[in-house]
Amino acid sequence: MERYREFPQIPERLSGLVDLAYNLWWSWHPEARLLFKQLSTALWKECVHNPVRLLRHLSPEVFEAAAADPAYLHRYDVIMHRFRRYMTEKNGWFQEVYGCGPALRIAYFSAEYGLHHSLPFYAGGLGFLAGDHLKECSDLHVPLVAVGFMYSEGYLHQHLLPDGWQENIVERLDREAAPITRVTGPGGEPLVIRMPLVDSTIALYVWRVDVGRVPLFLLDTDHPENPPEYRMISSRLYSGDRELRLRQEIVLGIGGRRMLAELGIEFAAVHLNEGHPAFVLLSLLHERMQAGRSFEEAINDVRGISIFTTHTPVPAGFDVFPEELIARSLGQYRDELGVSPEQFLALGRHPEAPEQGFNMAMLALRLCGHANAVSKRHGEVSRALFHSLWPDRPVPEVPISSITNGVHLPTWLNPRIAALYDRYFFETSPNWQEEHDVEAIWAFVESIPDRELWEIHVSLKNKLLNRIREMRRRAYAAGTLAPASLVAQGGLLNPSVLTIGFARRFSTYKRADLIFSDPERLRRILTNPLRPVQLLFAGKAHPADEEGKRLLQRIYQFAGRPEFEGRIAFMEDYGEQTAQYLVHGVDVWLNNPCPPLEASGTSGMKAAMNGVVNCSILDGWWLEGFDGENGWAFGQDAPEGDRTAHDANALYSLIENEIAPRYYDTGLDGIPHAWVRMMKASIRTCAPRFSARRMVKEYVERYYPQLLSCAGSDFRVCPVDGSGDR
Ligand SMILES: *Cc1c(COP(=O)(O)O)cnc(C)c1O
Numbered sequence: 001m002e003r004y005r006e007f008p009q010i011p012e013r014l015s016g017l018v019d020l021a022y023n024l025w026w027s028w029h030p031e032a033r034l035l036f037k038q039l040s041t042a043l044w045k046e047c048v049h050n051p052v053r054l055l056r057h058l059s060p061e062v063f064e065a066a067a068a069d070p071a072y073l074h075r076y077d078v079i080m081h082r083f084r085r086y087m088t089e090k091n092g093w094f095q096e097v098y099g100c101g102p103a104l105r106i107a108y109f110s111a112e113y114g115l116h117h118s119l120p121f122y123a124g125g126l127g128f129l130a131g132d133h134l135k136e137c138s139d140l141h142v143p144l145v146a147v148g149f150m151y152s153e154g155y156l157h158q159h160l161l162p163d164g165w166q167e168n169i170v171e172r173l174d175r176e177a178a179p180i181t182r183v184t185g186p187g188g189e190p191l192v193i194r195m196p197l198v199d200s201t202i203a204l205y206v207w208r209v210d211v212g213r214v215p216l217f218l219l220d221t222d223h224p225e226n227p228p229e230y231r232m233i234s235s236r237l238y239s240g241d242r243e244l245r246l247r248q249e250i251v252l253g254i255g256g257r258r259m260l261a262e263l264g265i266e267f268a269a270v271h272l273n274e275g276h277p278a279f280v281l282l283s284l285l286h287e288r289m290q291a292g293r294s295f296e297e298a299i300n301d302v303r304g305i306s307i308f309t310t311h312t313p314v315p316a317g318f319d320v321f322p323e324e325l326i327a328r329s330l331g332q333y334r335d336e337l338g339v340s341p342e343q344f345l346a347l348g349r350h351p352e353a354p355e356q357g358f359n360m361a362m363l364a365l366r367l368c369g370h371a372n373a374v375s376k377r378h379g380e381v382s383r384a385l386f387h388s389l390w391p392d393r394p395v396p397e398v399p400i401s402s403i404t405n406g407v408h409l410p411t412w413l414n415p416r417i418a419a420l421y422d423r424y425f426f427e428t429s430p431n432w433q434e435e436h437d438v439e440a441i442w443a444f445v446e447s448i449p450d451r452e453l454w455e456i457h458v459s460l461k462n463k464l465l466n467r468i469r470e471m472r473r474r475a476y477a478a479g480t481l482a483p484a485s486l487v488a489q490g491g492l493l494n495p496s497v498l499t500i501g502f503a504r505r506f507s508t509y510k511r512a513d514l515i516f517s518d519p520e521r522l523r524r525i526l527t528n529p530l531r532p533v534q535l536l537f538a539g540k541a542h543p544a545d546e547e548g549k550r551l552l553q554r555i556y557q558f559a560g561r562p563e564f565e566g567r568i569a570f571m572e573d574y575g576e577q578t579a580q581y582l583v584h585g586v587d588v589w590l591n592n593p594c595p596p597l598e599a600s601g602t603s604g605m606k607a608a609m610n611g612v613v614n615c616s617i618l619d620g621w622w623l624e625g626f627d628g629e630n631g632w633a634f635g636q637d638a639p640e641g642d643r644t645a646h647d648a649n650a651l652y653s654l655i656e657n658e659i660a661p662r663y664y665d666t667g668l669d670g671i672p673h674a675w676v677r678m679m680k681a682s683i684r685t686c687a688p689r690f691s692a693r694r695m696v697k698e699y700v701e702r703y704y705p706q707l708l709s710c711a712g713s714d715f716r717v718c719p720v721d722g723s724g725d726r
Contacts, residue, residue: 003181009060011067016080021051022179023210025083027116028135028408030415032079039066049577050118053177087213092141093697098705105143106704107267108133109256109277111248112237113148113216117576119180119209120154120173121218123237123542124505125602126311128576129374130273131211132408136692138212139410142700145265147256147277149248150180150207150218153235158540158573160489162482164556166541166549180207183217183263192223193259197250198329202230204255206263217263219255240544246321246329249360253279254333269305269704272368275318275360281306281367282330286337295339303369307703310361310373310400313381313599314509318361321348326358351388365389365400370703373402374600377623381596403702404621405600406695409436409687412606414584416456424448437693442684450676451669457587457611457679458495464585465495468571488559492566493534498663500615500655501586501607503538503574506548509597512537513551515590516558517648525652526567531660534567536586538574583607588659591616592647595635608686611679615654617647621690630681632658 004010004018017035026032036051037044039062047053066072091100110130114122122128130146137144155171175182183206185191193204205220221233232244239245257280260267270280281302288298312318323345327334334344347366348358365371365386373379379402383395390398410433413421421444425432429441468490475481481489493499504510515522515535526533537555541548552570559568571578583589589607591598591614598620605621608614614631616622626633634650635643666672688694 007055009058010055010063013067013073014063014076016076016083017051017055020080020083021055022181023083023087023212024115024135024179025086025138025210025212026051028410029079029082030418031075032083035076035079038072038075039063048118049116050178052179053118053174056177089141092139094141094143094700098700104266104268105145106269106271107260107265107280108137108144108146108271108273109252109280110146110148110273111252111276113146113209114576115209115211115216116179118178120171121148121151121237122154122576126274128407128602129311129405132406132411132692133273133696134211134214134216135408135411136406136696138214140693140696140700141213142696142704144214145260145267146211146214146216147252147260148216148218149234149237149252150175150205150220150222151234151237152220152222154237156236156540156543159480160485160552160556160570160572162485164488164553164560164570166552168543175207180209180218182206183208191262193219193255193262195251195255195258196332197230197247199332200227200230202226202233202251202255204251204259206259217256217259219251219259221251238542242321243325243329245319246325249276249319250279250329253277253281254283256280257283269307271699271703272306272308272364274309274311275364278308278360278364278367281363282333282337285367286333289337295337295343299367302367306368307370307372307699308364308368309403310364310371310378310382311599313378313385313596315385318359320350320357320359322357351391361386362389371400373400375404375620375624376402377596377620378402378599381599401702403695403698404624404690405602405605406690406692407602407605407609408692409609412580412583412609414460414580414610416460417584417610420448420452420456421445437688437691437697439685439688442688445680445684448680450671450673453611453679454671454676460584460610461499461586462495464581465490465493467581468493468569471572484560487566488556488568488570490536490569490571493536493569494532497532497534497567498588498660499534499536499586500588500590500659501536501538501582501612502590503536503571503579503582504591504603506539506541506552507545508547508551510593511644511647512539513555514592514644514648515651516555517644518652519558521652523563525655525660527563527565528660531664532567533655533660534569536569536571536582538571538578538582540574579603579606583612584610586612587663588612589614589616590651591619591622592635592651593617593619594643595619595638602690605686605690608682608690611683613675613678613682614686615651615659625686625690627681627685630678630685 004015007018020026036054039058043057044054112122112127113131114128115131134146152173153170157169157171159167159169161167183191191206194201203223203225205223207218207220209216222231233247233251272278284302285298288301348363350356350359350362373382382400383398387395387398424447425444428444432441472489472491506512541552556570559570583606589604589612591604596619601620604614604616617635618633632654634654635647638646662674663672665674
């Protein structure tokens with residue numbers, strides 16, 4: 001109600017739009033998004049699908065017209081009813097299975113969250129995994145509260161210069177026009193959390209994002225009391241500056257813990273998404289030692305209530321800080337803990353490389369009683385990688401298990417594809433949305449007529465290519481796109497040509513340029529007059545990663561070369577929105593990292609559930625997903641050492657001998673039936689198993705209830721309503 005007062009232009013009859021706009025529930029319910037879009041399609045686009053901004057900018061006449069339109073009101077009532085029911089329902093899957101009792105939650109800590117493109121709080125896969133985790137916990141009624149950072153400069157837009165060099169354009173988040181709420185104190189003034197940092201104090205604002213039933217609290221260091229170097233701590237993700245990065249992690253972990261305390265939110269256990277927030281474990285140690293426990297006892301206690309999910313298979317992926325920096329930044333905290341400098345530093349030392357410094361993954365593994373990797377293969381790699389922490393156990397018994405990642409189906413399934421499933425699921429499982437992680441129910445996919453699935457796929461491909469054209473047209477008209485760049489940016493793409501998509505961060509291990517290993521062979525494949533192929537790339541290099549930027553530039557320059565006939569294109573500014581177009585609209589999703597460096601990978605899962613077929617090296621999730629019929633795998637028998645030529649050859653052969661022939665093998669009806677068969681196999685086998693629903697249920701079944709029960713003797717968990725606690 002209070003928030004509604006900020007929108008005097010909205011008639012009371014439609015006041016629910018305000019509540020709806022401030023809960024990301026709309027982001028995974030297309031019919032709710034439509035309710036906003038129908039107010040003004042043009043402004044909806046201009047506001048980049050951010051309903052709060054839309055509501056702020058629409059004129060009173062528009063609302064009055066909507067409030068007088070019986071058809072609009074009917075849709076409004078239906079959606080609002082669904083939304084309110086979702087938010088007020090006391091019990092869901094979690095309570096049915098585990099019962100309910102006192103309000104205890106899991107506190108989930110992550111440095112990034114990928115929720116929607118209106119909230120720039122992510123860099124890549126780790127963030128989307130966290131975002132999808134929250135959405136799924138909301139859907140399953142899992143009691144969870146999340147902690148993260150409000151990155152005011154999180155939007156780093158990518159612009160490519162005519163020579164393909166990546167420029168980054170920072171867009172500041174307009175906090176007042178984003179679907180986030182400032183958390184206020186008892187008198188209505190902004191709540192401020194203060195904590196010691198190095199040798200002074202830092203003041204933190206708190207913001208809240210409602211992700212369905214799950215509240216996400218974001219720390220914001222941009223407070224006028226803070227000196228400039230403190231104000232910028234939360235401005236951008238993953239600073240390359242060690243000292244700044246360490247401060248970010250101290251604020252996230254220790255500040256995050258303090259914030260939950262000041263908000264009065266009790267939690268029974270913590271779940272760390274990667275090592276960045278591991279300092280929260282120090283806070284928990286501190287509390288227990290203040291309550292009189294010894295250092296060793298406190299460590300044991302903390303291990304009983306903590307879980308750590310590791311996401312990288314390479315040692316360089318973990319944050320390591322010089323011990324001198326740790327001593328300087330956390331010395332006071334260590335003294336309060338009352339442990340010796342040696343004891344303290346030992347918490348973060350790598351047994352095999354103590355000289356490297358304080359390793360956040362080591363800290364997390366030492367203080368978390370449960371640890372897991374994110375695919376079976378990554379589990380094996382992690383057990384070997386961290387073996388030295390458990391030197392007297394054989395590698396297979398190193399206590400790091402795995403829970404394979406999954407993606408939130410309602411977020412990543414295209415609404416038109418979902419409507420198709422609705423039609424054909426109806427006979428056998430009308431509630432398929434609720435049980436989409438049950439493999440058996442997906443057999444229905446075989447009953448979809450080839451023509452229907454194919455036609456929707458073709459229309460999504462057209463939608464993607466039209467989008468690319470329109471973006472280029474606008475940039476060209478605005479003078480930000482040189483005519484020579486039109487080709488490299490997709491001006492000559494053809495919707496009837498087999499389209500292979502490759503979109504991911506430009507980290508070198510992902511080998512975006514693998515397919516360019518033999519440019520002449522690639523040219524023959526792409527320009528085959530009977531079976532042409534086109535390649536569509538997208539992705540950003542980290543602003544500090546010069547090698548990644550050079551790799552990107554090299555691909556961009558290939559794209560513009562006349563001998564490739566305009567069949568290679570680069571789509572600028574990969575983000576959540578671009579990803580949605582790509583994972584719905586290309587024919588093949590290509591993935592060729594250098595094994596075993598892809599811990600899991602999730603974009604291929606998004607593609608698969610939409611009928612986009614994976615062609616991937618056998619690594620990460622695809623080792624579990626591939627069954628011989630649902631896509632293509634390569635790279636199995638690569639030689640030791642440099643495997644580039646081997647993998648590239650395998651990829652070329654696959655495209656020449658299997659992928660292109662199958663794609664162009666259409667009957668008289670113009671439909672490639674064998675291809676559609678593979679699309680169906682991909683949907684049927686991947687959608688249930690690689691859903692966030694399956695993943696979250698695994699976290700719950702294997703960890704959460706034990707953690708919750710450790711905290712209180714009598715394990716009864718209560719449903720938590722999303723709005724009550726603040
Ligand atoms: C899903 C997703 C990712 C992660 O994809 P990977 O396959 O794990 O590389 C990264 N960025 C965006 C925008 C995504 O949607």
